[in-house]
Amino acid sequence: MSNFVFVIDTNERPLDPVHPAQARLLLTQREAAVFRRFPFTIILKTASTETTHSIQLKIDPGSQTTGIALVSNDAVIWGAELNHRGQAIKDSLHTRKAIRRHRRNRKTRYRQPRFLNRTREKGWLAPSLEHRVKTTMTWVNRLRKFAPITGISQELVRFDTQALVNPEISGTEYQRGELAGFEVKEYLLAKWGRKCAYCGAENTPLEIEHILAKSKVGSDKVSNLTLACHDCNQKKGNQPVEQFLSQKPDILKRILAGTKAPLKDATAVNSTRWELYQRLQETGLPVYVGTGGRTKFNRVKLGIQKRHYLDAACVGVVEKLTVKTTKPLLIAAKGWGTRQMATTNKYGFPIRYRTRQKAFFGFQTGDIVRAILPTGKFAGTHIGRLTVRATGVFEMVTIKGKVSPVRAKYCQIVHRVDGYSYAA
Ligand SMILES: [Zn+2]
Structure with missing residues (x-):
């Protein structure tokens, strides 16, 4: 059972998500077109006056993975598991720090210490934690564009x-x-x-x-x-x-x-969850909170599998729950690349320079494309993530592995790079 499909009308008003079979029907009858691949959304060709039903957006924030579920009428109709990149951020900031420290110590006259002259704003979070709050908010705002969400539930504390x-x-x-x-x-x-x-x-x-x-x-x-x-x-x-x-x-x-x-x-509320709670309230939607104890209680009582998105669905007071999707969208935050202009070899010697532009022949590294290759070892159709080169001879990573060379003229865009990678 796959996730339900989001539907918007021609004026981009979010309507009730539909079963994948119904979405397929709308597409084959040409009443709708694909609007977006991830999350899968279709756009109707007419304006709709249909009244929508309320959908609850439920979130179980985690340090590595945040579970997201859409619950309508006691049924989980859409789920996602958002993988954060906190550790990657921490690592790259650490690398930057080490490089700077080395550079500034290489050949220097004496300087007065000036390390205690920085202040931090109230509510400051470490970059790796701030990222967690921000990516979660990105998805909350994104989902609100595609589904008629009327309320948010979040697991705030571990116990009551x-x-x-x-x-x-x-x-x-x-x-x-x-x-x-x-x-x-x-x-x-x-x-x-x-x-x-x-x-x-x-x-x-x-x-x-x-x-x-x-x-x-x-x-x-x-x-x-x-x-x-x-x-x-x-x-x-x-x-x-x-x-x-x-x-x-x-x-x-x-x-x-x-x-x-x-x-x-024992720390009950962690600062990241608290900050997320505050920002969720800024959406203007009613925000309900639950405890980790209650989430687990619901999951055990209802006999639901332990998955991040199902944990999210169990947040708060839940009397009954039908799971209508077993394939959550797996989202991984990938960042937007680096600003490093030279690649070095293992001795730190620059071996390659980056160009000033990011896009070539209308494609960027990270774009998900469909490539139909007419000849060669990889002749056939491939879908995957692109790595662009200034020459127009690209590389591609698919589920089956690396595909190279892929010429720009054989590529069709499926989903533009947006800082995340996706799997179903
Ligand atoms: Zn023991």
């Missing part, structure tokens, strides 16, 4: 502190899969750093563990809880933690300190 202060949360309750239990688990994951508190094991199922065992009248308050892997949980049993960790005083100290730490110590 209100649910945690309630001392009635009992051990049996969260094991039975109550909402509060999911909030507790998310809180503990954040507090104990997603690893076993006793042995430090990561990427293993973690169980909620009573520091003072329940059989020894240990309380169910979150201050008495931690996370342990199955082995440690079994090994500890109902021993007092002091006895269990008598050989590991450092870990014991950390755990005892953890039991006394106040609730707010």
